[in-house]
Amino acid sequence: AQSVTQLDSQVPVFEEAPVELRCNYSSSVSVYLFWYVQYPNQGLQLLLKYLSGSTLVKGINGFEAEFNKSQTSFHLRKPSVHISDTAEYFCAVSDLRNAGNMLTFGGGTRLMVKP
């Protein structure tokens, strides 16, 4: 079985500052990796995903993430955040062995962008 750890439950940051949201996973097999965002009173929306190829993945809204197999990490970054980035961010993995498409989520990181 796999698991996902998001080390920071909350990350406060000032507007226009860079941010990194950390994600580590544990799995005995290869995985696909995802970042989702949840704005207040909304469902989850895909930011980006890593399936194969380049380890640096670019997503929507200026976010990017880097897959590091040796460190089993998939940290999310943005060079300059906006107030509108305030939301909950979830890292997730999908086990390649599964015939179906099922995600295991981390506990989430609340990004709070201050003016």
Place this chain on the structure above:
Amino acid sequence: ETGVTQTPRHLVMGMTNKKSLKCEQHLGHNAMYWYKQSAKKPLELMFVYNFKEQTENNSVPSRFSPECPNSSHLFLHLHTLQPEDSALYLCASSQGQTGNTIYFGEGSWLTVV
């Protein structure tokens, strides 16, 4: 705008009530999911349906009963719930193969009193 629509958005029910949550997807997907989102707990997968057949039941108590009459509709029937079942219930859909993007609805907030 979302291709996955959930109703009702908010539901308050007593422990002896029977109610249902409804989900409809307009994306032509063949897999549908129920997830539970509680405060201070990670999102939990409850059920998975592929081509209307249930392929995953993540040890969910029998007071939660899913129904998938076709690939576009998914229900979650609720009966004799407990206060700890209060949560946001998220419906989602995707193409069934691993790696495909899963699209979520906005959720149904359930409060059990």
